[in-house]
Amino acid sequence: MAQSEERVSFRASVALLKTYLKPQWLKVSLLALLLFASLGLEILAPQLLGRFIDSIQGSMAVLMYLALFFIGLVIANQLVTAFAGYISEDISWKATNALRTDLALHCLNLDMSFHKKHTPGELIERVDGDVAQLSTFFSRFVFSVLARVLLLIGVVALTFAVDWRIGLLLLAFTLLMIGLLRPLQGIAVPHFRAARQASAEFAGFLEERISSREDIVGNGAQAYVMLRLSQLARRMLHTARLSSVTGLFFSSAIEITLALAVAAVLTLGAYLLRGGQMSVGTIYVTYYYTTLITQSLYAITYQIDQLQSATASIQRITELAHMPRAIVDGPGVPLPEGPLAVRFNDVSFGYTPDKEVIQHLSFALEAGRTLGLLGRTGSGKTTLTRLLARAYDVQQGAIRLGGVDVRQATLDELRSQIGVVTQEVQLFHASLRDNLTFFDPGISDERLEQVIENLNLGQWYASLPAGLDTRLAGDGMALSSGEAQLLAFARVFLRDPALVILDEASSRLDPVTEQLLEGAIARLLAGRTGIVIAHHLKTVQHVDDILILEDGKICEYGERAKLAADPNSRFAHLLKTGLAEVVA
Numbered sequence: 239m240a241q242s243e244e245r246v247s248f249r250a251s252v253a254l255l256k257t258y259l260k261p262q263w264l265k266v267s268l269l270a271l272l273l274f275a276s277l278g279l280e281i282l283a284p285q286l287l288g289r290f291i292d293s294i295q296g297s298m299a300v301l302m303y304l305a306l307f308f309i310g311l312v313i314a315n316q317l318v319t320a321f322a323g324y325i326s327e328d329i330s331w332k333a334t335n336a337l338r339t340d341l342a343l344h345c346l347n348l349d350m351s352f353h354k355k356h357t358p359g360e361l362i363e364r365v366d367g368d369v370a371q372l373s374t375f376f377s378r379f380v381f382s383v384l385a386r387v388l389l390l391i392g393v394v395a396l397t398f399a400v401d402w403r404i405g406l407l408l409l410a411f412t413l414l415m416i417g418l419l420r421p422l423q424g425i426a427v428p429h430f431r432a433a434r435q436a437s438a439e440f441a442g443f444l445e446e447r448i449s450s451r452e453d454i455v456g457n458g459a460q461a462y463v464m465l466r467l468s469q470l471a472r473r474m475l476h477t478a479r480l481s482s483v484t485g486l487f488f489s490s491a492i493e494i495t496l497a498l499a500v501a502a503v504l505t506l507g508a509y510l511l512r513g514g515q516m517s518v519g520t521i522y523v524t525y526y527y528t529t530l531i532t533q534s535l536y537a538i539t540y541q542i543d544q545l546q547s548a549t550a551s552i553q554r555i556t557e558l559a560h561m562p563r564a565i566v567d568g569p570g571v572p573l574p575e576g577p578l579a580v581r582f583n584d585v586s587f588g589y590t591p592d593k594e595v596i597q598h599l600s601f602a603l604e605a606g607r608t609l610g611l612l613g614r615t616g617s618g619k620t621t622l623t624r625l626l627a628r629a630y631d632v633q634q635g636a637i638r639l640g641g642v643d644v645r646q647a648t649l650d651e652l653r654s655q656i657g658v659v660t661q662e663v664q665l666f667h668a669s670l671r672d673n674l675t676f677f678d679p680g681i682s683d684e685r686l687e688q689v690i691e692n693l694n695l696g697q698w699y700a701s702l703p704a705g706l707d708t709r710l711a712g713d714g715m716a717l718s719s720g721e722a723q724l725l726a727f728a729r730v731f732l733r734d735p736a737l738v739i740l741d742e743a744s745s746r747l748d749p750v751t752e753q754l755l756e757g758a759i760a761r762l763l764a765g766r767t768g769i770v771i772a773h774h775l776k777t778v779q780h781v782d783d784i785l786i787l788e789d790g791k792i793c794e795y796g797e798r799a800k801l802a803a804d805p806n807s808r809f810a811h812l813l814k815t816g817l818a819e820v821v822a
């Protein structure tokens with residue numbers, strides 16, 4: 239890992255620890271205390287055993303006393319460890335859940351352009367998969383490593399006090415291990431990172447394909463999808479295998495070094511015993527401490543191992559958390575009350591620099607009027623409505639709502655004043671109530687029923703098996719696109735916005751639903767400004783103005799009645815020949 243990249247990861251790790259552990263500082267302090275207590279008990283236990291061995295020829299009472307004390311110590315250590323485990327689990331879940339929530343909110347707030355680039359599956363892997371990797375990092379990493387390092391120092395110092403030659407041997411061994419750990423870590427990290435990236439890509443691919451299942455099956459593309467899936471799975475296998483082999487190489491190197499150290503310590507102990515410079519009890523304590531150093535180094539290695547996979551996750555999480563929003567909040571100029579006038583002033587926009595999808599567009603829609611937006615597919619109708627709600631910002635010109643430049647209002651206010659019903663209504667696997675209120679418990683059932691009644695959906699509502707508790711998008715409660723749009727209308731009604739944008743369902747609807755929709759559109763638009771991307775002549779009959787788009791430019795714009803009466807207008811021609819020509 240490059241030096242600067244390492245520094246960035248280190249800074250990112252510290253920043254994450256600070257943000258998510260600070261609110262839990264009391265519990266974190268208690269955990270530190272417990273970990274240090276457990277460490278003290280671990281150093282003390284072998285001392286008792288050494289004494290026991292050396293007193294084996296002595297009085298039984300002393301031996302009993304030592305044995306009982308040892309058992310008490312072991313039980314105390316187990317209790318401390320269990321309590322520390324509980325506290326650390328609590329800390330880590332609270333920290334990771336807070337991080338999950340922050341990341342999820344950030345993802346929701348990121349712009350449409352960001353979401354076009356990153357699949358939902360990839361983001362799920364970030365918000366949940368990567369964050370899960372950090373659980374031990376949050377709860378244990380710092381104190382566990384710190385405690386183990388202190389234990390190493392304590393043990394080496396103690397063995398020095400017993401005999402300087404043994405102390406020197408253990409010190410050399412410990413330093414050798416520390417020297418070995420870092421380069422080995424450098425070899426392993428890139429493989430860990432590649433393995434996690436491959437798994438994120440796999441999840442992203444799978445999610446996208448499952449959500450487009452209908453199209454894939456409809457077009458007989460399963461074989462191609464499965465081929466690509468197996469390629470990605472194979473890549474996951476390769477990277478995971480490589481990452482686990484490097485991990486194994488890592489632990490083998492440590493294991494062999496440890497075996498050599500234990501052999502050296504025992505040989506030196508035997509030599510000192512023969513010279514009468516050391517007791518059997520002390521050799522036992524020294525051996526025990528060597529294994530304790532072994533365990534501590536293993537624990538540190540394990541933690542660093544964890545940190546290796548966490549480092550890759552920390553980098554990706556930090557990158558996501560700092561991903562800037564392309565659309566920034568305006569200074570907060572308030573929008574006027576009531577229906578809002580819409581004005582486009584020389585607006586140009588393109589998703590990519592090489593193609594302008596909207597070109598020098600200017601028009602003014604008076605407050606309270608409804609505009610029927612017509613144009614061939616790809617002419618820019620949806621893009622125009624996206625610009626209004628600032629899903630993207632214009633590259634030239636300005637859009638005003640109620641006289642206020644949309645970039646001057648806050649995003650929250652702007653979006654609360656614009657109700658959008660797209661053709662792709664997203665329903666949740668949740669009750670009808672939650673689908674309408676977006677899980678807001680503040681909206682009463684009476685209000686919901688009133689909106690349903692207003693939209694003339696009373697009969698449909700009465701047919702539902704469990705009323706507002708009926709679960710949608712599951713239990714066979716699949717809705718037709720017309721019905722789904724009606725639910726989307728209800729959602730907009732509840733929010734009561736000043737401007738309604740409606741991408742009318744283009745599919746053929748059964749006459750009953752069509753009639754319901756027609757009535758609902760009229761009610762939805764009453765007393766508001768409306769923009770309707772119209773796919774049906776019937777809808778166009780009810781609008782006030784007409785705008786026909788062609789390649790992002792205005793082809794015709796004016797009052798519907800006047801255009802309809804003008805035999806030379808494009809609109810009058812359409813009325814004669816049918817809409818099919820313009821929406822085809």
Ligand SMILES: Nc1ncnc2c1ncn2[C@@H]1O[C@H](COP(=O)(O)OP(=O)(O)OP(=O)(O)O)[C@@H](O)[C@H]1O
Pocket residue numbers: 354589590595613614615616617618619620621622
């Ligand atoms: N997110 C996007 N990124 C890049 N290009 C896009 C994006 N969305 C739309 N486009 C392109 O912009 C152009 C206008 O698309 P838009 O969806 O606004 O047309 P439309 O008139 O609403 O079409 P339709 O009636 O089919 O919905 C098309 O060429 C389309 O391919």
